Amino acid sequence: MAVHSNRALLLALFSLLLCSVHGQLSNNFYKKTCPNVQSIVRSVMTQVVAKEPRMGASILRLFFHDCFVQGCDASILLDDTATFTGEKNAGPNANSVRGYEVIDAIKTQVEASCNATVSCADIVALAARDSVNLLGGPTWNVPLGRRDAKTASQSEANSNLPGPDSNLAKLISMFGSKGFTPREMTALSGAHTIGQTRCQLFRNRIFNEANIDSSFAAMRQQTCPQTGGDNNLAPIDVQSPTTFDNAYYVNLVNKKGLFHSDQELFNGGSQDNLVQRYSQDANLFAKDFAKAMVKMSNLSPLTGNNGEIRLNCRKVN
Ligand code: HEM
Incomplete structure (x- = not known):
C-alpha cells in the first residue's frame, strides 16, 4: 500500500515537473478558478457578431497577428505610450487590425466574475475560436493557461507578418x-x-x-x-x-x-x-x-511564472 501511494506521488510529481518544463497549456486550466470564462467570451462574441459580422473576422486576424509576434501573449494589445513602443503601429497593424475594444469588453466581464485570473492572451484565443464558429465554421478546444507579455516588438510585427504582395x-x-x-x-x-x-x-x-x-x-x-x-x-x-x-x-x-x-x-x-x-x-x-x-494557439505561450495576468489588456500591471 505504502509502496503504491509513494509511486503515485512520484508519478504526480513527475507529471507536474513535465508540465512546468514544457510550459504546457491545458483545456481545463480555469475549471476551478474561472469556470464561466468560456461562456462569458461566447456570449459577448455572440452579441458582437450578430451586430457586426465583420468583427468576427477582425478578431480572428487580431489573434493571428498576436501569435506570429512573440507568440500568443497578447503583446499586440499593449498601447503605445511616451516611453513604450508596442505593435499597434507596426505596418501590418496600423489602421488595419480591429477589435481591441471588443477584447476590452470581454476582459471587463471576465474580471467582474474572476478577478486577476484569466489572461488577455487566453481571451483572444477563445474569442477567435468563437468568431469562426459563430460565422458558420468549425469549433475546437482551445488549450488555456497562457500568460500576458510585459513586452511587445514593433520590429517583429513588421518582419513576421506576411504582406499581400508575397509570393x-x-x-x-x-x-x-x-x-x-x-x-x-x-x-x-x-x-x-x-x-x-x-x-x-x-x-x-x-x-x-x-x-x-x-x-x-x-x-x-x-x-x-x-x-x-x-x-x-x-x-x-x-x-x-x-x-x-x-x-x-x-x-x-x-x-x-x-x-x-x-x-x-x-x-x-x-x-x-x-x-x-x-x-x-x-x-x-x-x-x-x-x-x-x-x-497556432500553441505558439510560444508564456506559462508558469513568466509574464503576468494583466488587469487591463492595454497596459502592463
Ligand atoms: C497567408 C498570408 C496572409 C496574408 C498575406 C494576409 C494578408 C492580409 C491583408 C493584407 C489583409 C487586409 C488588411 C487591411 O485591409 O487592412 C488581411 C485581412 C484578413 N486576414 Fe489575412 N493574411 C494572411 C493570413 C491570414 C491568416 C493565417 C489569418 C487567420 C488565421 C488571416 C485572417 C484575416 C482576416 C479574417 C482578415 C479580414 C479582417 C477584417 O475584416 O477586419 N489572414 N489579411
Missing part, C-alpha cells in the same frame, strides 16, 4: 519559420473566407495582373479606382464574406483571389492540388483549419 515561396518560408507546413499555411489562409480589405492592398492586382477573372477585376475596379479611394473596402471572399466556408478556395480556382498572395496558392505551384481539394471538400478544409488553429 508562394515567401508565404511558405514565413509560415515555415513558425513551424507550419505548406499545407497548414494553405489551410490557415482560408481565414480569408471572411472579412474585408482596403483598395490600396489589392489595386495592383485588379489593374495589372493577368491571372485574374476579368469580370471580377472589372467589378472590383468600380469601387477601387486607379487613383483615390485607398481606404474603400471590399470583401476578400466575393461570394460569402460573412460565412466561414470553403468559398475562398472556389474563388482561387476561378482566378477570383483578391490579394496577389491569395492567388499565389493556385497559380501553377505546389499548393494547387490542395486548393482544388479544399474547394471540393468543405469538411476537409474545416478539419485542417481547426487543427492548424490549435497549433
